[in-house]
Amino acid sequence: xxxxxxxxxxxxxxxxxxxxxxxxxxxxxxxxxxxxxxxxxxxxxxxxxxxxxxxxxxxxxxxxxxxxxxxxxxxxxxxxxxxxxxxxxxxxxxxxxxxxxxxxxxxxxxxxxxxxxxxxxxxxxxxxxxxxxxxxxxxxxxxxxxxxxxxxxxxxxxxxxxxxxxxxxxxxxxxxxxxxxxxxxxxxxxxxxxxxxxxxxxxxxxxxxxxxxxxxxxxxxxxxxxxxxxxxxxxxxxxxxxxxxxxxxxxxxxxxxxxxxxxxxxxxxxxxxxxxxxxxxxxxxxxxxxxxxxxxxxxxx
Amino acid sequence: xxxxxxxxxxxxxxxxxxxxxxxxxxxxxxxxxxxxxxxxxxxxxxxxxxxxxxxxxxxxxxxxxxxxxxxxxxxxxxxxxxxxxxxxxxxxxxxxxxxxxxxxxxxxxxxxxxxxxxxxxxxxxxxxxxxxxxxxxxxxxxxxxxxxxxxxxxxxxxxxxxxxxxxxxxxxxxxxxxxxxxxxxxxxxxxxxxxxxxxxxxxxxxxxxxxxxxxxxxxxxxxxxxxxxxxxxxxxxxxxxxxxxxxxxxxxxxxxxxxxxxxxxxxxxxxxxxxxxxxxxxxxxxxxxxxxxxxxxxxxxxxxxxxxxxx
Amino acid sequence: xxxxxxxxxxxxxxxxxxxxxxxxxxxxxxxxxxxxxxxxxxxxxxxxxxxxxxxxxxxxxxxxxxxxxxxxxxxxxxxxxxxxxxxxxxxxxxxxxxxxxxxxxxxxxxxxxxxxxxxxxxxxxxxxxxxxxxxxxxxxxxxxxxxxxxxxxxxxxxxxxxxxxxxxxxxxxxxxxxxxxxxxxxxxxxxxxxxxxxxxxxxxxxxxxxxxxxxxxxxxxxxxxxxxxxxxxxxxxxxxxxxxxxxxxxxxxxxxxxxxxxxxx
Numbered sequence: 001x002x003x004x005x006x007x008x009x010x011x012x013x014x015x016x017x018x019x020x021x022x023x024x025x026x027x028x029x030x031x032x033x034x035x036x037x038x039x040x041x042x043x044x045x046x047x048x049x050x051x052x053x054x055x056x057x058x059x060x061x062x063x064x065x066x067x068x069x070x071x072x073x074x075x076x077x078x079x080x081x082x083x084x085x086x087x088x089x090x091x092x093x094x095x096x097x098x099x100x101x102x103x104x105x106x107x108x109x110x111x112x113x114x115x116x117x118x119x120x121x122x123x124x125x126x127x128x129x130x131x132x133x134x135x136x137x138x139x140x141x142x143x144x145x146x147x148x149x150x151x152x153x154x155x156x157x158x159x160x161x162x163x164x165x166x167x168x169x170x171x172x173x174x175x176x177x178x179x180x181x182x183x184x185x186x187x188x189x190x191x192x193x194x195x196x197x198x199x200x201x202x203x204x205x206x207x208x209x210x211x212x213x214x215x216x217x218x219x220x221x222x223x224x225x226x227x228x229x230x231x232x233x234x235x236x237x238x239x240x241x242x243x244x245x246x247x248x249x250x251x252x253x254x255x256x257x258x259x260x261x262x263x264x265x266x267x268x269x270x271x272x273x274x275x276x277x278x279x280x281x282x283x284x285x286x287x288x289x290x291x292x293x294x295x296x297x298x299x300x301x
Numbered sequence: 302x303x304x305x306x307x308x309x310x311x312x313x314x315x316x317x318x319x320x321x322x323x324x325x326x327x328x329x330x331x332x333x334x335x336x337x338x339x340x341x342x343x344x345x346x347x348x349x350x351x352x353x354x355x356x357x358x359x360x361x362x363x364x365x366x367x368x369x370x371x372x373x374x375x376x377x378x379x380x381x382x383x384x385x386x387x388x389x390x391x392x393x394x395x396x397x398x399x400x401x402x403x404x405x406x407x408x409x410x411x412x413x414x415x416x417x418x419x420x421x422x423x424x425x426x427x428x429x430x431x432x433x434x435x436x437x438x439x440x441x442x443x444x445x446x447x448x449x450x451x452x453x454x455x456x457x458x459x460x461x462x463x464x465x466x467x468x469x470x471x472x473x474x475x476x477x478x479x480x481x482x483x484x485x486x487x488x489x490x491x492x493x494x495x496x497x498x499x500x501x502x503x504x505x506x507x508x509x510x511x512x513x514x515x516x517x518x519x520x521x522x523x524x525x526x527x528x529x530x531x532x533x534x535x536x537x538x539x540x541x542x543x544x545x546x547x548x549x550x551x552x553x554x555x556x557x558x559x560x561x562x563x564x565x566x567x568x569x570x571x572x573x574x575x576x577x578x579x580x581x582x583x584x585x586x587x588x589x590x591x592x593x594x595x596x597x598x599x600x601x602x603x604x605x606x607x608x609x610x611x612x
Numbered sequence: 613x614x615x616x617x618x619x620x621x622x623x624x625x626x627x628x629x630x631x632x633x634x635x636x637x638x639x640x641x642x643x644x645x646x647x648x649x650x651x652x653x654x655x656x657x658x659x660x661x662x663x664x665x666x667x668x669x670x671x672x673x674x675x676x677x678x679x680x681x682x683x684x685x686x687x688x689x690x691x692x693x694x695x696x697x698x699x700x701x702x703x704x705x706x707x708x709x710x711x712x713x714x715x716x717x718x719x720x721x722x723x724x725x726x727x728x729x730x731x732x733x734x735x736x737x738x739x740x741x742x743x744x745x746x747x748x749x750x751x752x753x754x755x756x757x758x759x760x761x762x763x764x765x766x767x768x769x770x771x772x773x774x775x776x777x778x779x780x781x782x783x784x785x786x787x788x789x790x791x792x793x794x795x796x797x798x799x800x801x802x803x804x805x806x807x808x809x810x811x812x813x814x815x816x817x818x819x820x821x822x823x824x825x826x827x828x829x830x831x832x833x834x835x836x837x838x839x840x841x842x843x844x845x846x847x848x849x850x851x852x853x854x855x856x857x858x859x860x861x862x863x864x865x866x867x868x869x870x871x872x873x874x875x876x877x
Contacts, residue, residue, distance in 0.1 A: 025539055026570040078562055146538050147562035173720050182697040187715040236703045264532035
């Protein structure tokens with residue numbers, strides 16, 4: 001039996017259903033830390049994705065990253081560095097490539113991206129099925145939020161910090177690029193920086209997400225909090241804050257539910273996000289049932 | 302040449318030829334006994350006892366799983382043509398009686414574990430059920446070397462009945478092999494002797510070491526919370542971590558966690574190191590560390606003791 | 613604050629043999645003209661005459677197939693396209709959207725000062741949108757949105773203002789308010805070029821008119837340009853014919869341009 005003197009506070013902490021798992025287990029603390037870093041950066045990126053009508057693009061990009069991660073895995077196994085570099089390289093190639101095709105040929109952005117990401121995904125599946133083993137593929141797909149070591153946490157923290165700084169710097173050009181890209185093109189040369197910079201942020205956040213939650217679910221933590229927040233608030237500032245808060249809440253509840261109910265962690269996190277989305281869809285002020293409310297009073301002017 | 306001389310000449314030629322060829326003919330007429338062993342470990346034991354006189358075919362080869370084995374038609378044919386079939390018994394081969402029936406096998410069937418004191422599997426990994434326990438016989442009797450010597454005895458008996466002329470040779474082989482087994486047993490006990498009893502604890506997802514535990518005084522614990530191959534839940538990992546900390550386990554042989562990153566995380570949190578490979582139900586292939594029964598027992602013992610001692 | 617730029621500070625806009633098109637089909641054919649600074653010019657013509665194409669080229673949105681364009685790289689241009697790429701559902705307020713007109717002062721990182729906020733308030737007042745600062749864009753009517761876009765143009769404070777059919781989907785009261793704004797810009801000395809199809813508006817408000825029917829038909833004082841003869845010529849414009857490039861200026865120019873007749877199909 002461990003013979004750490006158990007103070008009353010410690011005993012209470014460990015017994016508490018919300019704090020206990022984190023007090024008692026290092027891996028839970030690491031998981032929470034990783035999720036916090038991820039939420040802080042992925043949720044704001046998701047808000048901009050939604051406002052630029054690029055939510056499905058985000059999903060496509062998540063698939064495009066797969067061959068990069070697969071190649072990294074083939075070269076060095078489940079190595080953080082290899083899969084990160086591979087994922088980023090693949091993501092940027094697809095992002096830039098499809099953007100160039102869209103800007104310089106008759107194809108529009110959505111078709112161009114679809115073509116690229118399908119090629120990328122097929123390549124990824126081919127590589128893994130020829131050289132990899134299916135169990136490891138599952139881990140690439142599902143991530144390991146419970147197994148984040150110091151290197152992984154550093155990576156997630158770094159990506160989070162980079163994203164927040166970049167968003168702060170690019171805020172005005174990014175907003176204008178979403179709001180009125182023609183105007184931005186007229187008054188400044190920030191347009192390509194804003195566009196490609198944003199795609200770069202998308203790629204690195206997807207890579208961060210896939211280490212923690214896996215490729216299938218990395219997009220969830222971007223898109224779902226933004227969509228949910230949209231049912232509650234309308235202005236951009238509040239959207240960013242609320243989406244981040246919702247992402248944090250879902251990660252926390254996902255970890256706790258996985259702990260208490262013995263369910264696999266990353267699906268539970270995404271389902272928590274989904275549950276919040278559904279509840280908001282039905283009951284939030286901007287939700288689907290808003291017209292069913294009894295008419296509220298209004299002002300004269 | 303006159304007729305009688307020719308006759309003599311022909312007779313001599315035939316006689317010489319016969320004499321020259323006789324050892325070969327003799328050998329050919331004493332064809333090897335066709336034996337079939339159900340799985341690789343048993344196959345090795347039968348080969349050790351049978352020597353050149355017995356040709357052993359193994360159904361569940363190295364690396365395969367006897368629990369989910371599906372015999373192919375060619376294997377059914379093999380069984381049909383065999384003169385003697387060896388199986389483990391104790392419920393290890395659920396498919397054996399069906400296979401023997403399909404193959405129309407009418408020959409000898411030797412159950413190698415006859416006469417062994419069977420023990421029950423303990424389902425330590427599951428949550429305690431109210432009222433009843435799962436009492437199943439543990440079939441992995443070979444994990445204790447003294448039991449292996451009982452297997453050898455049954456094998457000799459069976460081979461002698463199938464092939465009386467070779468019985469002396471079988472007995473000789475058995476005596477020599479049993480000497481090896483005795484030495485093996487002594488070695489294993491000596492290896493464990495340097496480790497205090499309180500530290501002889503291992504976590505492994507194999508539930509196949511009951512007899513080993515019994516014979517050599519080692520405690521095998523099933524990993525709590527992570528005994529399936531699906532994605533780990535936080536609760537599962539927490540249970541395992543708690544178990545390791547409480548029991549002060551130093552070595553993990555957890556094949557049911559397939560993600561090496563998760564094993565590394567558990568290792569960081571508890572200090573328990575993921576250790577090598579254990580062979581429970583079959584030998585390794587010929588190039589591997591457990592290509593024979595003796596090699597397998599040595600390899601397992603080395604892996605277990607070194608893991609505990611922190612090598 | 614609003615000092616009219618002297619004629620020498622802002623160059624004239626000059627087009628030399630400009631041909632513009634899409635996919636090698638010319639939409640605007642061999643146009644040469646000179647627009648003096650400070651002109652208030654209406655750009656008119658039948659449908660398909662290339663008016664939008666021409667004004668887009670002036671705004672820098674199109675590259676000429678041949679010919680050259682002068683006088684539009686130095687001064688800043690405020691340009692309002694016919695179909696704005698503005699995303700009305702984007703969650704910003706009227707004030708935030710309008711304030712972006714001050715980009716030339718604050719750029720990507722500058723802070724908005726009290727002075728900037730005062731300018732925004734003035735601009736909104738000038739277009740009659742005082743009180744709408746915190747309204748979100750999707751709560752505005754068509755007319756209100758157009759006023760807001762004009763407020764942004766005010767804040768841009770550019771010496772050249774280009775507008776493509778700014779009153780297309782807007783009510784009469786808004787139209788007359790915004791026309792008053794155009795006059796204000798004219799008095800400030802800005803060069804204002806507007807594509808319009810309502811000839812009554814043109815006659816009433818615009819001293820100069822350019823009549824375009826893929827090629828230049830006429831350019832000059834409105835009364836001289838909007839004649840039946842010119843209009844009839846414009847309607848027939850797909851035929852080849854010989855013309856001298858007319859000069860379109862508030863002051864007489866000294867270089868008449870001629871070029872040979874060209875047949876084209």
